[in-house]
Each structure stands twice: as C-alpha cells, then as structure tokens.
Amino acid sequence: MALVIVETGKGSKVLEIAREAGVQSGTIFLGKGTASRNIIDRLGLSDRRKELVIMIAETEIATKAMDNISRIFKFEKPNHGIGYMEDVSNVWGTTSCTVGYRDLDEGDEDVFNAIYTIVNRGLADEVIDAAQGAGSMGGTVIHARGSGIAERQKVFSITIExxxxxxxxxxPREKTDGIVNAIREKMKIDEPGKGIIYVTNVAKTYGILRE
Known part of the structure; x- marks a missing residue:
C-alpha cells in the first residue's frame, strides 16, 4: 500500500501519475498537517490543509508510481510532500493486485512505523502533544466525515464514525514504543471507549529526512 501526503488540490495529480505507472485506483482523504514549526523545513507536514492519497497495487507497480511521484513533486525538498509504503498482508474488494507480506529484517536501516490513533473529534491535538513530548516530529489528522449520523467511513478496514x-x-522504529506509550497514557486508550491505536511497518519512505 502506498500513501502520499501533499497540499490540498494536488491529490488528483498524484493519482494521475500513479495511473500512468499502472496503479488502477486510489482514494483521497482530507487532513491537516501538525508538524511543529521548528521542523517544517525538514518535513512536508505543516499546519496547512493536506490531502492523503491511498493506493494499493503490486509492489513493483507501487514502487514505480512512488518513485515517479517523488521525482515530479520533488519530495527531496522541504514542504513538497511525503510518501511511504506499507506492507499489506491481504487485499479484499479488488482483483487488480496480489500482495505478499514480508517481515522487516532487524538489520534494515531507516525503518519507520506508521502509528494510527483513532479518537473522538476534538482530541487529535492532545494526541499530537503526547506524541511530540515523546519525540514525534509531527503527524497528519484525518477527519472522518458524514452527512448523517448513520453514515460511516471505512479506513484500513476499520469503521470510523x-x-x-x-x-x-x-x-523511527526506535521511538515507536515511547510514542505509543505516551499516547496511551495521556489519552487513557486502555479504558473502554477512549480510542484505538494500531501500528504498521513502513517498507519505504519518500521525503523523510532523518536527524
């Protein structure tokens, strides 16, 4: 699975480039970057509105698409966006790709995790504060939207009200446990109804600079 975060209005261009590389479909979500001001020059995540583009394709196709997107959008430059790829074990609802899972080797360099925290609306800033206190450089907030109380969205196979x-x-993998524990403690995640956290392995990143 390939994920790209860019400024609002650029998600369609991301999908256009991806389709040229063989990706058959993708989804654009609206979000907001939350990087602290002192690292905005190093990460493509500011306080401005963002679009998150999610695409699923075979590894070879996804890698080609991400390489092209990174080159065209100049992800190596600050504030031009970021992207990363996650391992997906199974895919349902599409016949356009077959995806195999691989374990990340302990010796892999620059290994990242993606931490997803689902909380009640209005609490995202508290999650970010807890994470930054544990060494996080920032994140992206996605607002699940619906026109009626019964309408729901599914993100990563989880139903979001x-x-x-x-x-x-x-x-970075070495900081993940500390960040997760900080969020769990501040948000009381282990109590019923307080939220959900899950962590995935990131296979490759674009536009992320290590300190």
Missing amino acids: PEKEIVMILS
Missing part, C-alpha cells in the same frame, strides 16, 4: 479523528504519525 463521522465524529472521529484519525491521527497518523510516522515514527
């Missing part, structure tokens, strides 16, 4: 927020944080 319209009043929820999803906080996405990219974390």
Whole structure:
C-alpha cells in the first residue's frame, strides 16, 4: 500500500501519475498537517490543509508510481510532500493486485512505523502533544466525515464514525514504543471507549529526512 501526503488540490495529480505507472485506483482523504514549526523545513507536514492519497497495487507497480511521484513533486525538498509504503498482508474488494507480506529484517536501516490513533473529534491535538513530548516530529489528522449520523467511513478496514479523528504519525522504529506509550497514557486508550491505536511497518519512505 502506498500513501502520499501533499497540499490540498494536488491529490488528483498524484493519482494521475500513479495511473500512468499502472496503479488502477486510489482514494483521497482530507487532513491537516501538525508538524511543529521548528521542523517544517525538514518535513512536508505543516499546519496547512493536506490531502492523503491511498493506493494499493503490486509492489513493483507501487514502487514505480512512488518513485515517479517523488521525482515530479520533488519530495527531496522541504514542504513538497511525503510518501511511504506499507506492507499489506491481504487485499479484499479488488482483483487488480496480489500482495505478499514480508517481515522487516532487524538489520534494515531507516525503518519507520506508521502509528494510527483513532479518537473522538476534538482530541487529535492532545494526541499530537503526547506524541511530540515523546519525540514525534509531527503527524497528519484525518477527519472522518458524514452527512448523517448513520453514515460511516471505512479506513484500513476499520469503521470510523463521522465524529472521529484519525491521527497518523510516522515514527523511527526506535521511538515507536515511547510514542505509543505516551499516547496511551495521556489519552487513557486502555479504558473502554477512549480510542484505538494500531501500528504498521513502513517498507519505504519518500521525503523523510532523518536527524
């Protein structure tokens, strides 16, 4: 699975480039970057509105698409956007790709995790504060939207009510446990109804600079 975060209005261009590389479909979500001001020059995540583009394709096609997107959008430059790829074990609802899972080797360099925290609307800033206190460089907030109380969205196979927020944080693997524990403690995640956290392995990143 390939994910790209760019300024609002550029998601369609991302999908256009991806389709040229063989990706058959993708989804654009609206979000907001939350990087602290002192690292905006290093990350493509500011306080401005963002679009999150999610695409699923075979590894070879997804890699080609991400390489092209990174080159055209100049992800190597600050504030031009970021992208990353996650391992997907199974895919349902599409016949356009077959995806195999691989474990990340302990010796892999620059390995990141993606931390997803789902909380009630209005609490995303508290999640970000807790994460930054544990060493996070920032994240992206996705607002689940619906026109009626019965309408729901599904993100990563999890049903999200319209009043929820999803906080996405990219974390170097060595910082992940500390960030997750900080969020769990501040948000009381282990109590019923307080939220959900899940963590995935990131196979490759674009536009992320290590300190």
